[in-house]
Amino acid sequence: MxxxxxxxxxxxxxxxxxxxQRTALSVAAGSIAAAxxxxxxxxxxxxxxxxxxxxxxxxxxxGSRLRPQHRPTRQPAARWHVPLDRWRxxxxxxxxxxxxxxxxxxxxxxxxxxSAGS
Amino acid sequence: xxxxxxxxxxxxxxxDYRFSLANERTMLAWLRTALALLAGGVAVRALNxxxxxxxxxxxxxxxxxxxxxxxxxxxxxxxSSERAMRLDRPLPSAGLGTLTAAGVxxxxxxxxxxxxx
Numbered sequence: 001m002x003x004x005x006x007x008x009x010x011x012x013x014x015x016x017x018x019x020x021q022r023t024a025l026s027v028a029a030g031s032i033a034a035a036x037x038x039x040x041x042x043x044x045x046x047x048x049x050x051x052x053x054x055x056x057x058x059x060x061x062x063g064s065r066l067r068p069q070h071r072p073t074r075q076p077a078a079r080w081h082v083p084l085d086r087w088r089x090x091x092x093x094x095x096x097x098x099x100x101x102x103x104x105x106x107x108x109x110x111x112x113x114x115s116a117g118s
Numbered sequence: 119x120x121x122x123x124x125x126x127x128x129x130x131x132x133x134d135y136r137f138s139l140a141n142e143r144t145m146l147a148w149l150r151t152a153l154a155l156l157a158g159g160v161a162v163r164a165l166n167x168x169x170x171x172x173x174x175x176x177x178x179x180x181x182x183x184x185x186x187x188x189x190x191x192x193x194x195x196x197x198s199s200e201r202a203m204r205l206d207r208p209l210p211s212a213g214l215g216t217l218t219a220a221g222v223x224x225x226x227x228x229x230x231x232x233x234x235x
Contacts, residue, residue, distance in 0.1 A: 099192065
């Protein structure tokens with residue numbers, strides 16, 4: 001760890017929260033775009049992206065906006081000020097959820113590639 | 119209430135939280151990489167590049183499969199690393215990077231072939 005982050009321990013938690021946000025949003029946006037593109041190939045199967053991957057990604061995004069799970073006591077809570085630590089299932093669960101969302105996307109797209117005539 | 123999975127959190131002791139946070143960010147970076155590969159696999163076909171269709175399909179399948187493999191492996195690497203940190207053991211090797219590099223290299227060769235034929 002470089003010197004600047006050791007002077008302000010709150011920065012690490014903030015960086016991590018932002019990383020969660022942008023990853024979850026990327027998966028959400030990707031699921032919509034992929035659904036749109038593969039709709040012509042597989043029709044309603046493409047909606048699985050929106051029905052499964054999108055809500056999962058959005059759930060993780062909303063969770064990441066809330067108070068981070070590890071933080072030194074001096075760091076102030078997120079703006080929403082809701083004591084949500086006990087509602088958040090943890091890094092292991094949320095990471096697996098995002099991974100599962102990507103797997104759902106990949107499965108739908110694989111089917112789209114394999115079933116397209118061209 | 120213990121965090122999941124228990125084979126990670128049930129052993130050893132809590133590492134410096136900055137290392138846990140760094141481990142999280144690494145997993146998320148790998149997930150974004152997986153998503154980018156997947157998006158590339160979709161884009162190859164969506165952009166109508168006019169390549170030979172069998173080659174295009176192959177490139178697309180390789181990219182999407184690689185993306186899916188990375189998505190699963192990135193979580194696995196996060197879990198093994200977190201467990202290793204808790205037990206004060208060495209971190210897992212850099213296999214993910216090798217796999218990604220090899221996969222992208224294969225796809226690059228395929229794309230080159232597609233343009234040359």
